[in-house]
Amino acid sequence: xxxxxxxxxxxxxxxxxxxxxxxxxxxxxxxxxxxxxxxxxxxxxxxxxxxxxxxxxxxxxxxxxxxxxxxxxxxxxxxxxxxxxxxxxxxxxxxxxxxxx
Amino acid sequence: xxxxxxxxxxxxxxxxxxxxxxxxxxxxxxxxxxxxxxxxxxxxxxxxxxxxxxxxxxxxxxxxxxxxxxxxxxxxxxxxxxxxxxxxxxxxxxxxxxxxx
Numbered sequence: 408x409x410x411x412x413x414x415x416x417x418x419x420x421x422x423x424x425x426x427x428x429x430x431x432x433x434x435x436x437x438x439x440x441x442x443x444x445x446x447x448x449x450x451x452x453x454x455x456x457x458x459x460x461x462x463x464x465x466x467x468x469x470x471x472x473x474x475x476x477x478x479x480x481x482x483x484x485x486x487x488x489x490x491x492x493x494x495x496x497x498x499x500x501x502x503x504x505x506x507x508x
Numbered sequence: 509x510x511x512x513x514x515x516x517x518x519x520x521x522x523x524x525x526x527x528x529x530x531x532x533x534x535x536x537x538x539x540x541x542x543x544x545x546x547x548x549x550x551x552x553x554x555x556x557x558x559x560x561x562x563x564x565x566x567x568x569x570x571x572x573x574x575x576x577x578x579x580x581x582x583x584x585x586x587x588x589x590x591x592x593x594x595x596x597x598x599x600x601x602x603x604x605x606x607x608x609x
Contacts, residue, residue: 412560434607447606448605449604503550503559504527504549506547508546
């Protein structure tokens with residue numbers, strides 16, 4: 408599983424609305440996408456206007472080709488883009504290993 | 509659960525050794541720490557010399573106080589610090605919501 412990590416700074420004062428729109432966008436646009444595995448929204452402890460999106464994809468191409476080159480991506484950005492305070496930083500990460508307590 | 513995300517750039521050509529040392533450091537130093545929940549090491553797809561450490565802690569203070577102010581942190585940095593190509597970027601993130609397929 409490939410993990411997409413997207414760091415997003417949003418406009419101050421829009422937290423509640425942003426979180427609600429992300430929930431809607433995940434359900435309607437992201438969750439039905441081919442290769443979608445998991446989604447987690449987290450809020451910055453040190454940086455109150457920052458969020459991180461952790462998105463699991465079966466393969467890299469499920470995101471970079473299947474999702475990004477589809478109408479789903481246009482709709483996704485239509486929904487959440489208006490909250491961006493700057494360009495998101497998006498990178499992909501392959502698993503080396505994991506450990507639980 | 510609080511998620512620590514640490515972005516680390518390492519010295520080129522040290523990937524295999526770095527990954528082995530991280531595995532040792534997790535088992536001997538991190539896993540026994542109070543409040544440790546989970547650890548995941550991932551390797552950059554776009555940036556070959558970058559890694560991300562995703563570390564789950566029961567509370568923020570389990571990391572920032574309990575771990576960082578202990579001898580464990582000294583040992584942790586002794587083990588993995590020599591591979592760093594620069595200062596890691598470390599931030600903490602609180603969960604808003606998550607979704608699985």
